Amino acid sequence: MDPLLNYHQTLSRRNLLLKMGNGVGAAALSTLFNPGLVGSANADTGRGARFLTHPPKAKRMIYLFFSGGPSHIDMFDYKPAMRKLHGQELPDSIRNGQRLTGMTSGQKSFPCVAPMFEFKRYGKHGTWINSDLLPHTASIVDNISIVKSINTEAINHDPAITYINTGVQQQGKPSLGAWLSYGLGSENENMPAYVVMISKGRGQSQALYDRLWGSGFLPSRHQGVKFRSAGEPVLYLNNPPGIERSGRRKMLDRLAQLNEQNYDRFNDPETQTRISQYEMAYRMQMTVPEIMDISKEPDHVKELYGPAIEKPGSFARNVLLARRMAERGVRFIQLFHRGWDQHGSLPQKISQQCEDIDQPCAALIKDLKQRGMFDDTLIVCGGEFGRTIYSQGKLTETNHGRDHHGRAFSTWLAGAGIKEGFEYGRTDDYSYNILENPVHIRDLNATILNRLGIDHNRLIFRFQGLDQRLTGVEEAHVVKDIIA
Numbered sequence: 001m002d003p004l005l006n007y008h009q010t011l012s013r014r015n016l017l018l019k020m021g022n023g024v025g026a027a028a029l030s031t032l033f034n035p036g037l038v039g040s041a042n043a044d045t046g047r048g049a050r051f052l053t054h055p056p057k058a059k060r061m062i063y064l065f066f067s068g069g070p071s072h073i074d075m076f077d078y079k080p081a082m083r084k085l086h087g088q089e090l091p092d093s094i095r096n097g098q099r100l101t102g103m104t105s106g107q108k109s110f111p112c113v114a115p116m117f118e119f120k121r122y123g124k125h126g127t128w129i130n131s132d133l134l135p136h137t138a139s140i141v142d143n144i145s146i147v148k149s150i151n152t153e154a155i156n157h158d159p160a161i162t163y164i165n166t167g168v169q170q171q172g173k174p175s176l177g178a179w180l181s182y183g184l185g186s187e188n189e190n191m192p193a194y195v196v197m198i199s200k201g202r203g204q205s206q207a208l209y210d211r212l213w214g215s216g217f218l219p220s221r222h223q224g225v226k227f228r229s230a231g232e233p234v235l236y237l238n239n240p241p242g243i244e245r246s247g248r249r250k251m252l253d254r255l256a257q258l259n260e261q262n263y264d265r266f267n268d269p270e271t272q273t274r275i276s277q278y279e280m281a282y283r284m285q286m287t288v289p290e291i292m293d294i295s296k297e298p299d300h301v302k303e304l305y306g307p308a309i310e311k312p313g314s315f316a317r318n319v320l321l322a323r324r325m326a327e328r329g330v331r332f333i334q335l336f337h338r339g340w341d342q343h344g345s346l347p348q349k350i351s352q353q354c355e356d357i358d359q360p361c362a363a364l365i366k367d368l369k370q371r372g373m374f375d376d377t378l379i380v381c382g383g384e385f386g387r388t389i390y391s392q393g394k395l396t397e398t399n400h401g402r403d404h405h406g407r408a409f410s411t412w413l414a415g416a417g418i419k420e421g422f423e424y425g426r427t428d429d430y431s432y433n434i435l436e437n438p439v440h441i442r443d444l445n446a447t448i449l450n451r452l453g454i455d456h457n458r459l460i461f462r463f464q465g466l467d468q469r470l471t472g473v474e475e476a477h478v479v480k481d482i483i484a
Contacts, residue, residue, distance in 0.1 A: 051454050062326060063380045067208060069384055071340075074387075077148050140366065154406055166212070193332065196224040196226045227288075
């Protein structure tokens with residue numbers, strides 16, 4: 001792309017629109033050229049909570065997202081009957097014509113595979129937890145609600161992870177975090193409202209795209225800011241060689257004047273976004289280094305999260321950083337941990353993944369409780385779908401895998417008035433179909449918004465003639481049964 005040519009083309013489009021008057025034709029043409037302008041009537045300022053509909057139980061949210069589809073069968077949704085089903089063919093009456101992925105659609109046989117690990121009951125209510133894989137999670141089972149009946153229509157990774165993060169399977173819509181930034185604003189003017197961090201496990205990793213934390217048609221100030229594990233946490237955070245902070249301040253002041261002139265002339269809301277983001281970046285120069293420095297954390301806190309916190313970019317390190325950000329007013333922190341796409345060698349790979357996440361997840365709950373932050377922090381932990389009970393490929397004790405499964409999978413929630421020590425939803429003995437209390441991913445998102453003080457039906461942004469919502473136009477329900 002030729003930047004100079006693009007600049008002149010942009011000027012030409014804008015001049016055309018300015019000369020076309022206020023007619024319907026001008027409005028239609030401006031929508032084609034800049035769809036974001038349609039939403040400008042929402043008068044988004046980027047400040048404050050403008051969509052609160054009831055007193056919030058959560059001031060902030062930490063989303064532990066396991067990208068790739070963690071096996072609910074091997075972690076949370078255990079059925080003693082599975083031991084007897086091991087090796088048997090999955091009945092047609094259970095699969096019931098379900099659409100299969102390309103990985104198993106050609107299989108002639110679908111043998112059931114019981115978990116290769118030990119499950120035990122924990123907590124006051126005797127919740128089944130995989131004691132081999134999740135011993136630390138077992139210690140917090142009385143503090144969380146495990147929803148075992150999450151479901152989605154998507155069966156492949158990209159549409160599924162797009163669906164649960166943006167409310168639709170197609171690209172281009174705002175992410176959950178962007179909606180929260182738009183609806184609630186930020187508590188800390190020196191930090192973004194929405195921060196994303198990524199860690200990589202030891203399994204097969206699916207791609208993660210920036211649009212998963214993008215702002216879609218919302219003003220771009222609401223997109224997530226991705227913090228990196230190496231080098232500068234945020235690109236271009238540090239001043240270039242030879243540039244002092246005072247010099248940068250003068251440069252930004254002059255640049256703001258030019259952008260204000262540009263805004264007065266063309267009234268493009270993205271110009272205001274550009275001004276605010278430059279200012280945010282300047283303020284972040286002082287706050288981000290302090291947040292990322294864990295050297296002053298007490299030894300007992302570091303021990304709580306485990307030795308992996310010493311490795312930048314590890315899931316454990318990111319969880320500790322998420323707690324530090326939550327303390328400092330970051331509204332929404334989303335951690336993506338990759339490596340859960342276990343189509344083969346599942347026993348080995350899921351063991352490695354759980355080794356990465358088990359202690360840090362439990363530590364986060366305990367740490368928040370110690371700091372008095374548990375009751376006003378919402379924690380959500382899960383992936384885009386689960387895995388099948390039937391084996392992908394030849395059934396052996398070491399090499400079997402599981403395919404994608406969206407009909408039923410497990411997610412746990414905690415804090416912010418979520419019931420403690422609770423299980424919700426029930427699947428059949430194959431952990432395949434939901435028997436009681438289905439929770440669609442739209443319902444999950446509606447419940448998340450509810451805990452943050454928002455009615456999902458009223459968090460709207462007008463775009464292309466429609467009142468757009470995170471939960472879409474289909475019916476969604478707050479899962480009131482898991483709320484204390």
